[in-house]
Amino acid sequence: MVPKQIKKVIKIFSDFPTVGERTATRFALYLLGLDEKSVKEICDSLVSLKKEIKLCSFCFNPFTPLKDENICLICRDKKREQTLCVVERETDLWRMEETKKYQGLYFILGGEIDFLKENPLGKLRVEELKKRVEGLKPKEIILALNPTRDGILTMDFIAKILKPYEIKITRLGRGLPTGGEIEYADEETIEKALEGRR
Ligand SMILES: [Zn+2]
Known part of the structure; x- marks a missing residue:
């Protein structure tokens, strides 16, 4: 009907x-x-x-290319620090950029590990992340996933995978409430979390 x-x-x-x-x-x-x-x-x-709209071939941030470039404006900016901030999704990157408190580069992981699934890694860009770390050799990797249970487990996993590269790995500090989301955090909270990273 x-x-x-x-x-x-x-x-x-x-x-x-x-x-x-x-x-x-x-x-x-x-x-x-x-x-x-x-x-x-x-x-x-x-x-x-x-x-x-294209996905940046470095960080996976969606952007509008002017010609046929494959890299977004953030990744093209030579003044950016050579730190790599790993976020879960696009909206986390956008929120952090809005606050202007972070001056380095990003990598969008594309989700969290889902332990209930048959393939817990799903579409997580783990191999891509390893390649970026090898190519960029950042002076620091900041794991900025949401501090939820799955987010923390995912950060533990990523930290383990990246350990052989012997690069300083930090996480956002306190300030972000446990279980809180970066996407909805205010400027001051993000600033504090970045300053307090360890
Ligand atoms: Zn990019």
């Missing part, structure tokens, strides 16, 4: 992170209520998201 076009859109939204079928249905009906121009605008912006 639900038209197949609506069903299809519900299915698409249901696959989005954190969206269940009920919300997906509301999204589909919301779109149905929009005029055609607005729907086209949404479609166009989705297409340009894929067409115009």
Whole structure:
């Protein structure tokens, strides 16, 4: 009884992170209520998201290339310190950049270890991280994952993997509440956590 076009859109939204079928249905009906121009605008912006944005080939930060460069503005900035801050996801990098309290380079790991999964490492960019560390030889690696249980276990794992490189490895200090998220931390908290790294 639900038209197949609506069903299809519900299915698409249901696959989005954190969206269940009920919300997906509301999204589909919301779109149905929009005029055609607005729907086209949404479609166009989705297409340009894929067409115009690249992932930085060093840190994996999404960026808009001006020509055909493969490296984002942060990684291209020669004035940046040669420290490597490992974050879980894009939004952590963006938040840290907003605060302007960190002057080094980043690496987006792409998640945390999920011990409940058959393949706990999932899509974690562990091999890529090793390559960046070998190539850059940073003077310090800052593990800046969220201090949740899984985040801490992931940092333990990464620290072990990177130990053979004999580079100073630190973690954000106190200030970030246990279980807290970098993405939502205020400027002062991030500054303190960076200063207190050990
Ligand atoms: Zn980059």
